Amino acid sequence: MKTLFFSLIRNICNILNTRSSLSCSDFQECSKLSAIHFGLPSITHLSMESKIERQLLCNLVEKSINAFEHRLNFINVDFTHYDSLKKEAKLSLKAEYNEDDIILNLILKISIWEFIVYE
Numbered sequence: 001m002k003t004l005f006f007s008l009i010r011n012i013c014n015i016l017n018t019r020s021s022l023s024c025s026d027f028q029e030c031s032k033l034s035a036i037h038f039g040l041p042s043i044t045h046l047s048m049e050s051k052i053e054r055q056l057l058c059n060l061v062e063k064s065i066n067a068f069e070h071r072l073n074f075i076n077v078d079f080t081h082y083d084s085l086k087k088e089a090k091l092s093l094k095a096e097y098n099e100d101d102i103i104l105n106l107i108l109k110i111s112i113w114e115f116i117v118y119e
Contacts, residue, residue, distance in 0.1 A: 008071055008097065009117050012104070015068045016040050016061065016115035024060060033067040040064045044113055048089045054079040058091060061106070065093070072097055077106075087111045 018039030020027055027033075027041040040060055046053040062077040072095040081090040091106040107116045 005097075008069070009104070011069055012065060012093075012117050013115060015064050016106070016117070020064070024056065027060060027063070033063075038068055048082040048084075048110065054082070054089070057089070061091065061093070
């Protein structure tokens with residue numbers, strides 16, 4: 001069971017750290033994402049100071065995980081904290097995995113635009 005969970009975390013990292021060829025707006029508007037759109041669109045233009053752009057980031061993360069990680073159900077992503085000194089944004093991913101509720105913490109390292117996922 002633990003191996004499957006680590007596989008899940010690894011896949012979420014792969015999804016969030018791979019850039020889709022679609023723009024943010026095209027990604028949001030796409031009703032059926034396919035393997036050629038795998039990943040997350042470029043988010044380097046988003047400001048973590050903006051509440052609207054933080055919500056957009058959460059929506060994009062949620063949609064990409066919904067599209068490419070089929071072991072999770074009822075996915076919800078919330079923005080929890082932005083540390084401007086560390087240049088880190090923290091998000092919380094809540095979902096159902098094998099009929100259990102899970103919470104994963106996501107840290108976006110803004111200096112390199114990379115996500116770290118942990119329990």
